[in-house]
Amino acid sequence: MAVRKLAPKEIQPKSFAFTPENEAFADQQIAKYPPGREASAIIAVLGKAQDQAGGWLPRKAIETVAAKLNMAPIRVMEVATFYTMFNLEPVGKYFIQFCGTTPCMLRGAGDIKKVLESRFGEQNHVSADGLFSWLEVECLGACCNAPMVQINDDYYEDLTTENFEKLLDDLAADRPVKPGPQSGRRSSEPFEAVSTLQDPSLFDGSMIGAWRKRFEEQAKPAETGEVAAEMASIPKEVKASKPTAGRAIESDAADTPAKRAKEGETPINPVDRKEASDPSTATKIEPRQEATDKPAPQSSKSYVATPSKPGEGKPVPTSPTTPEAGTPPAQAETRRDGSESKPDVVIDKDNTPS
Ligand code: FES
CATH class of the missing domain: 1.10.10.1590 (NADH-quinone oxidoreductase subunit E)
Structure with missing residues (x-):
């Protein structure tokens, strides 16, 4: 640049x-x-x-x-x-923008550049006759027809050393030139025989409405095969759910004065007798979850971090290392007041500890 x-x-x-x-x-x-x-x-x-x-x-x-x-x-x-589309210095009558980006380079832009250098010298210089100047630019968006150059407002594509030399000769001689691919192809169609998109149904109109036909076929009830078997397994009648399903059940708690009174027993205790006559003492019990054969799904992972206890997994010492509560320090087997770790110090008459 x-x-x-x-x-x-x-x-x-x-x-x-x-x-x-x-x-x-x-x-x-x-x-x-x-x-x-x-x-x-x-x-x-x-x-x-x-x-x-x-x-x-x-x-x-x-x-x-x-x-x-x-x-x-x-x-x-x-x-x-x-913006590089604005030139800040004079350019030739034919201003050539040469694409030097990877796809063009892979397709031989290096040779095109050599032609430019040999004919006109360094980029950004107008040729002696004032006709040509060139500049290397980034991708011009015609990679399918690489290598290519832009001359003034037109693209010239599928360049080879030979056809590019001829193009420059024609421009210099003021002969008419044809913009676009210089290889004979019309646009960016394949160079050789077409090998894709050859199914005639893609072009003869027979595919029009095909999606609708497919949807209609899929919507028809299946009569055979796996889908039919699956359909047959669906029960024809819907079972009513249990009337108590999901609701709290009001029932007598086991062995309460109210229950015993209901069963004909006379409570002995006067307090129980009073309770037995009060229906509001009946206990409400939430419905139990029906037992299923399957155990509740268990995960081997624990999502709660449980700190381990410091002594966990270690053998427990048989003899206590701390005195029992209430034991006077003098009777304790081992003193744990810190004095046991202090050395015995004797002060001599010169006040010097030894
Ligand atoms: S790389 Fe040259 S036109 Fe895109």
Whole structure:
């Protein structure tokens, strides 16, 4: 990528003004946007200025565009220097943008580049006759027809050293040239015999509505096979659920005074007798879950981290290491008040410990 800067002063024109047609074009572009948003037309107006100036943007053209769009010239300069489709230096009558990105390189763009270098020298230089200049650019989106170049506004694809040399000769001699693939193919169809999408039903219309037929067939009740067996296994009558299913059952608790009274027993205790006559003491019991043969699913994983006890898994000492509660320290088998670890110190008469 070349350095994006304005052309040297010596070659900058002294002035620039839009032609009446281009002025009208700029007004038309600006009118597409709300008042105060003239800047939105910048790409189109800069492009037209470049065309008028001979394929590049002189400083004066950039300033004229800025005035037209009510923009600071530096803002227009930022756009002009950012986009590579704007040339900041003069270009040849035929400005060649050579694609040097991977697909084109894999298909022989290196040879095309050699042709350019041998005929016109370094990129960004106009040939002595003023007809040609070239620039290496990134992918131009015609990889299916790699390698390729863009000359002014047209693409020339499927290039080889031979057909590219001929193309340049024709341009130099002002002979007509044909844009697009130079290999004889019409667009990006396969070079050799077509080997895909050959089923006639893809093109003869017989597939039209096929999806509807398929849906209708799938919707028909199955009569045979696995689907039929599955359908047959579905019970024809729906079983009623148990009336108590899911509800709390009010029943007597086992062996309560109320139950005993109901069974004809007379409670001996007067308190029980009173309780037995009170039906509100009947206990409500939640329905039990019906026992099933299957055990509840168990997971081998535990999702609760249980800290292990420090002594877990270690043998328990048979003799206690701490005295029993209530044992006076003097009688304790082992003293645990810290004094047992202190050395016995004797103070001699000079007050020197020994
Ligand atoms: S890589 Fe050259 S056109 Fe895409």
